[in-house]
Amino acid sequence: MRSTSQRSVVIIGGGISGLASAALLARDGYDVDLVEARDGFGGRAGRWERDGFRFDTGPSWYLMPEVFDHFFHLLGTSAAEQLDLERLIPGYRIFFEGHADPLDISASATENMERFEAVEAGAGHRLERYLDSAQRTYDIAVERFLYTSFDSARPFLSAEVVRRGPRLMQLLLEPLESFVARRFHDPRLRQILGYPAVFLGSSPGRTPSLYHLMSSLDLTGGVQYPHGGFAALIDAMVDLARAAGARLHAGTAATRIVTAPGGPGRARATARGVQVRDPAGEERTLDADVVVATADLHHVETTMLPRPLQTYPESWWRRRTSSPGGVLVMLGIRGELPQLPHHTLLFTRDWSANFGAIADGRVPSPASTYVCKPSATDSSVAPPGHENLFLLVPAPADPALGHGGEDGAGSSAVERIADEAIEQLGRWAGVGDLSDRVVVRRTVGPADFRDDLGAWRGGILGPAHTLRQSAFFRAGNASRRVDSLYYAGSSTIPGIGLPMCLISAEVLLKRLRGDHSPSRLPTPMSPSPSHRPPPEGTIRS
Incomplete structure (x- = not known):
């Protein structure tokens, strides 16, 4: 039997936010079970291997390396201990449609200023x-917004926030696109500074200029890479969660959040556990004092709760904006590709047409595409004499585009998008025989994101960071209809x-502790006095 003073938690979803929540809550003294429907952990941060290629x-x-460092410090370790990180040189390269020469972005702000100045007089300053x-x-x-649940107004009444309030409001209301355009004239520079909107699942015209803050990351500190790929990060998270005492169950799908009627003056119900289907197909219930859903919020709310208990029902989602969908293309290439560094961006001349096509449900052609060649940095991801390429082609969040597959076996629409992207990359980067050198090929389409990850509309990232879906306007991390039901992950704050996603796990823990401050938790984290773990050798009933 577990200690009567120890609270039990069931976490739905084994992506990075679920693993982070499991590690933090277990370290805080909770009795933690995590269930993941897929056979492995990582969620969107997945892995695939074939013929010596690892993707x-x-x-x-x-x-944001300091976020990773802080999270690891909470658990008594560090990013340096857990990961073999390397700073990329260059951080990334950009090919612009209609321009012969690409532009490299480095980790040095001074070098980037010089490159901007070379493109446009005065742009460096x-x-x-x-x-x-x-x-x-x-x-x-x-300091004030990322590490809070927005469940109290007190943190936002500080003198600094009040003093900077008008400026922050302006940044929220003005789109990033116009904010950049008022400062830079060359379309290439505007695209570089507008690209962070894509990381946020949106477009420069729909993303608040508050997010120009993201340029302080790659243009001043560069980009790093964990050797072994991001699968190595997930492996570290799994190990840390287990070391903290969490039990992780792969191949175990959550099918229903079990609730009990609420008492007078309380929410309409209280979470009491999660019904799951184990790898053998057997249904059982994991009882819990707290349920944390880190899987796609739309999937959780609309399939695991009855309509009266849904804080975010289907009608709520119809008024929201999804991030784009995408076609992923994983390629094993024979021979070397010196034209491509670790990260490459292909920017088309008319971004408005690109983003407009996606918003209208059409696939842009040509598309502004992202290319990753991890074999530039990590020899373990491809056999000798070969390269590993990963392409992300933005597309509408529309599962009707179909599934991907191996060696051209995906839907005709997905494979056509992949073919065009490969041809475009070869032409722009000067690799005319690229398609002839493909020895391994796999595609992933919007229908795969829907079916494999439960992704809302088959989007690749979740709800886009538009004004109505940012900061305190984003979905909160606690149910308003069910007591003891909480959320973490990309669907919710921040x-x-x-x-x-790492921050969302810490914000969840703070909420459970009743901590309304905007501050990070002190490191290393000590268990809350009321949730210290039971004596060694006890097991959960």
């Missing part, structure tokens, strides 16, 4: 001021991306 199937940018603004905005976001 990350999701995130590939290691940004303007970039310096832009990055100063980005850093100030980033600092206040970390938002999209691996760092945000």
Whole structure:
């Protein structure tokens, strides 16, 4: 039997936010079970291997390193101990449609200012001021907004926030696109500074200029890469969660959140556990004092709760904006590709047409595409004499585009998008025989994101960071209809991306502790006195 003073938790979803929540809550003294429907952990940060090639199937940018460091410090370790990180040189390369020469972005702000100045007279000095603004905005976001559940107004009544309130409101209301356009004229520079909107599942015209803060990350500190790929990060998270005492159950699908009627003056119900289907197909219930859903919020709310208990029912989602969908293309290439560094971006001339096509449900052609060649940095991801390529082609969040497959076996629409992207990359980067050198090929389409990850509308990231879906406007991390039901992950606050998912787990723990401050938890984290673990050898009933 577990200790009567120890509270039990069931976590739904084994992506990075679920693993982070499991590690933090177990370290805080909770009795933790995590259930993951797929056979492995990682969620969107998945992996795939074939013929000596190892692919990350999701995130590939290691940004906001201080967030990773802080999270690991909470658990008594560090990013340096857990990961073999390497700073990329260059951080990334950009090919622009209609321009012969690409532009490299480095980890040095000074070098990036010089490159901006070479493109447009005066742009170097303007970039310096832009990055100063980005850093100030980033600092206040970390100090006041990212590590809070927005369940109390007190943190936002500080003298600093009040003093900077008008400026912050302006940044929320003005789109990033116009904010950048007022400072830079060359379309290439505007695209570089507008690209962070894509990381947020949106477009520069729909993303608040508050997010210009993201340029303080890659244009000043560069981009890092964990050797072994982002699968190595997930492996570290699994190990830390287990070391903290959490039990992780792969191949175990959550099918229903079990509730009991609420008492007078309380919510309409109280979470009491999770019904699951184990790898053998048997249904059983894991009882819990607290349920934490880190899987796709739309999937959880609309399939695991009855309509009267849904805080975010289907009608709520119809008024929201999804991130784009995408076609993923994983390629094993014979021979070397010196034209491509670790990260490459292909920017089309008319971004408005690209983003407009996606918003209208059409596939842009040509598309502004992201390319990752991890074999530039990590020899373990491809056999000798070969390269590993990963392409992300933005597309509508529309499962009707179909599934991907191996060696051209995906839907005709998905494979056509992949073929065009491969041809475009070869032409722009000067690799005319690229398609002839493919020895391994796999595609993933929007229908795969829907079916494999429960992704809302088959989107690749979750709800986009538009004004109505940012900060305190984003879905909260606690149910308003069910007591003891909480949320973490990219669907909820603070938002999209691996760092945000780590923060969401810490924000969840703070909420459970009744901590309304905007501050990070002190490191290393000590268990809350009321949730210390039971004596060694006890097991949960």
